Amino acid sequence: MKRVYTKEEACIGCRLCEVHCLTEHSRSKNIIKAHKKEFPRAISRVLVEELRPVSFAVQCRHCDEPVCVEACITGAITKDESGKVVHDEEKCVGCWTCVLVCPHGAPRRDLERRKVAKCDLCPDRETPACVEMCPNRALVYEER
Amino acid sequence: MSYVIIGNSVAAVGAIEAIRRIDKETPITVISDEPYAVYSRPLISELLAGQVKEEMMGYRAPDFYERHGVEAKLGTRVVSIDSKKKTVKTEAGESIGYNKLLIATGGTPFVPPMKGRELGRVMTFIKMDDAKKIEEMLPELKHVVVIGAGLIGLKAAESLHHRGVKVTVVELADRVMATVLDVEAGKVVQDALENAGIDIITGDTVDEILGDNMGLVNGVKMKSGEALDCDAVIVAIGVVPNAAFAKASGVEVNRGIITDDHMRTNLPDVYAAGDVTEGLDYLSGDNRVMPIWPNAYIQGKIAGFNMTGEERIFTGGLAVNSIELFGVPVVTAGMSNVDSDDLEVLKKSEGGSYRKIVLRDNKVVGAVLVGNIDRAGLVTGLIRERIDISAMRERLLADDFGYIDFPVELRKERLGVAL
Numbered sequence: 001m002k003r004v005y006t007k008e009e010a011c012i013g014c015r016l017c018e019v020h021c022l023t024e025h026s027r028s029k030n031i032i033k034a035h036k037k038e039f040p041r042a043i044s045r046v047l048v049e050e051l052r053p054v055s056f057a058v059q060c061r062h063c064d065e066p067v068c069v070e071a072c073i074t075g076a077i078t079k080d081e082s083g084k085v086v087h088d089e090e091k092c093v094g095c096w097t098c099v100l101v102c103p104h105g106a107p108r109r110d111l112e113r114r115k116v117a118k119c120d121l122c123p124d125r126e127t128p129a130c131v132e133m134c135p136n137r138a139l140v141y142e143e144r
Numbered sequence: 145m146s147y148v149i150i151g152n153s154v155a156a157v158g159a160i161e162a163i164r165r166i167d168k169e170t171p172i173t174v175i176s177d178e179p180y181a182v183y184s185r186p187l188i189s190e191l192l193a194g195q196v197k198e199e200m201m202g203y204r205a206p207d208f209y210e211r212h213g214v215e216a217k218l219g220t221r222v223v224s225i226d227s228k229k230k231t232v233k234t235e236a237g238e239s240i241g242y243n244k245l246l247i248a249t250g251g252t253p254f255v256p257p258m259k260g261r262e263l264g265r266v267m268t269f270i271k272m273d274d275a276k277k278i279e280e281m282l283p284e285l286k287h288v289v290v291i292g293a294g295l296i297g298l299k300a301a302e303s304l305h306h307r308g309v310k311v312t313v314v315e316l317a318d319r320v321m322a323t324v325l326d327v328e329a330g331k332v333v334q335d336a337l338e339n340a341g342i343d344i345i346t347g348d349t350v351d352e353i354l355g356d357n358m359g360l361v362n363g364v365k366m367k368s369g370e371a372l373d374c375d376a377v378i379v380a381i382g383v384v385p386n387a388a389f390a391k392a393s394g395v396e397v398n399r400g401i402i403t404d405d406h407m408r409t410n411l412p413d414v415y416a417a418g419d420v421t422e423g424l425d426y427l428s429g430d431n432r433v434m435p436i437w438p439n440a441y442i443q444g445k446i447a448g449f450n451m452t453g454e455e456r457i458f459t460g461g462l463a464v465n466s467i468e469l470f471g472v473p474v475v476t477a478g479m480s481n482v483d484s485d486d487l488e489v490l491k492k493s494e495g496g497s498y499r500k501i502v503l504r505d506n507k508v509v510g511a512v513l514v515g516n517i518d519r520a521g522l523v524t525g526l527i528r529e530r531i532d533i534s535a536m537r538e539r540l541l542a543d544d545f546g547y548i549d550f551p552v553e554l555r556k557e558r559l560g561v562a563l
């Protein structure tokens with residue numbers, strides 16, 4: 001399946017992937033409204049890690065044998081036929097079991113909604129927003 | 145050919161999903177004494193708290209059984225196994241044949257022999273029906289005593305508190321969640337509970353449950369001699385494997401059903417998974433009961449694969465616990481609370497937050513995080529993969545510990561970094 005991979009040599013740590021991920025997962029999908037007017041605010045599912053001069057973006061790896069799916073106490077996380085690991089916000093109760101077991105530290109806590117948020121590979125788009133909006137092509141979306 | 149599974153919870157689902165990855169044809173029969181389609185047992189506390197509706201309790205979609213070709217015999221109790229004839233017998237006397245059998249009967253609450261345990265409103269809290277019964281009693285409940293400050297007892301206490309009931313938790317150990325939390329972490333959790341208005345009595349226990357002339361609970365007498373008035377008691381001391389009928393049928397049982405690395409029992413073609421087992425512990429290499437949801441799913445999955453003939457090895461369960469009480473999240477992994485000379489402990493505590501990492505031979509073997517638990521899984525992953533942490537030791541206690549602290553080669557291998 002296609003996944004997002006990061007090129008840490010090309011990442012400049014601008015965090016635009018986070019900005020566009022948040023926007024894509026907001027109600028309005030408008031960059032200003034998403035950041036300034038929507039409450040609770042959406043949260044980015046990609047996280048930029050940085051220790052100058054190194055930086056890179058990390059998000060859910062859509063694992064082949066996802067431990068989050070096995071561990072989720074509500075059945076909110078499932079792996080669909082395409083291989084995508086999807087999270088059902090309505091079922092999630094914010095127990096943080098997935099946060100505890102994901103070896104990549106991918107699920108993020110949305111404290112206002114008391115739910116987890118994780119990469120869904122942008123179902124409404126051809127290419128995930130983070131990949132498309134990275135000014136330095138430090139993220140690629142490819143089949144391995 | 146047919147698969148039969150006794151118990152209809154997460155271990156059963158793990159097995160069904162694994163079986164159907166390999167074998168789409170052979171009929172599967174699931175037998176459970178509970179009348180419900182598979183539900184998320186941990187959510188009974190949210191159900192009681194009124195935070196999750198019954199319709200949302202389902203662990204899988206309503207068409208799960210149909211889509212997986214499973215016949216679900218619900219409200220049916222299995223009383224014995226005949227491993228020679230390869231049949232199981234139900235309480236109603238029906239005999240059901242199997243080629244491969246999975247025992248996934250979970251645990252049953254332990255209620256010690258104490259005076260008054262048979263009184264009305266002495267409850268346990270592990271089934272959906274328990275939550276419903278307590279819900280029905282709510283109008284009569286002003287003060288409830290919960291015996292046991294483990295995960296289940298504290299979840300029950302929090303739920304009742306949300307429903308406006310005064311709760312006192314009584315715990316024999318010197319702190320809450322004593323099996324997984326050390327003194328410091330236990331204190332943070334206890335403070336959160338007490339600040340919310342829950343009374344906690346440690347180092348004492350209930351000797352006798354007192355009743356009125358209607359046969360209903362009206363108080364408890366403590367070992368220390370103190371007496372408390374209350375309208376109900378929830379016994380949450382612990383859960384023991386539901387293995388008596390299996391043992392009587394010839395299955396080898398210690399505390400739980402002994403399983404090997406294929407999740408087989410001593411009887412041919414009989415497997416076991418979940419809370420009913422005493423399976424392999426990843427860190428100690430010994431067998432032990434590990435009654436947690438993720439372990440039940442994984443054991444069920446391994447059993448399911450092996451039942452189809454697709455060989456999979458169970459490499460051992462890792463104890464992980466996540467609980468949030470009154471807004472304070474607490475997670476533990478592995479040997480979170482073990483004292484031993486060969487262990488090195490790193491810890492940091494500030495405000496309401498606590499972080500502890502337990503090392504053995506430069507590898508992480510345990511962790512406790514309270515408060516800021518973000519990305520805890522990175523640490524769990526270090527335990528699981530037995531990674532040498534020499535290069536990141538200084539950063540393990542940092543709140544923003546991340547992949548950036550991993551040696552670059554390891555990080556690239558794990559993330560599959562673009563080439």
Ligand SMILES: Cc1cc2nc3c(=O)[nH]c(=O)nc-3n(C[C@H](O)[C@H](O)[C@H](O)COP(=O)(O)OP(=O)(O)OC[C@H]3O[C@@H](n4cnc5c(N)ncnc54)[C@H](O)[C@@H]3O)c2cc1C
Pocket residue numbers: 073095150151152153154155156175176177178185186187188189220221222223248249250251269270271295296299386389417418419420435436437438440464465466467
């Ligand atoms: C209130 C509460 C909160 C919890 N919270 C968490 C949590 O946050 N995280 C976590 O990891 N774990 C949690 N747990 C533990 C978790 O629910 C268990 O580890 C898990 O349910 C075990 O699954 P299982 O499939 O082994 O068996 P179970 O879920 O125990 O199910 C076994 C089923 O088999 C049935 N059965 C038993 N005997 C027979 C028989 N003879 N014939 C027919 N049917 C039979 C039982 O009635 C039951 O329906 C919690 C448990 C409780 C009670």
Ligand code: SF4
Pocket residue numbers: 059060061062063066067068069085101102103104105106107118
């Ligand atoms: S959340 Fe973590 S464990 Fe689950 S699929 Fe994504 S990377 Fe894998």
Ligand code: SF4
Pocket residue numbers: 071072073074075076077087091092093094095096097098099107115116
């Ligand atoms: S936080 Fe949500 S998605 Fe994660 S394990 Fe709990 S219920 Fe499942």
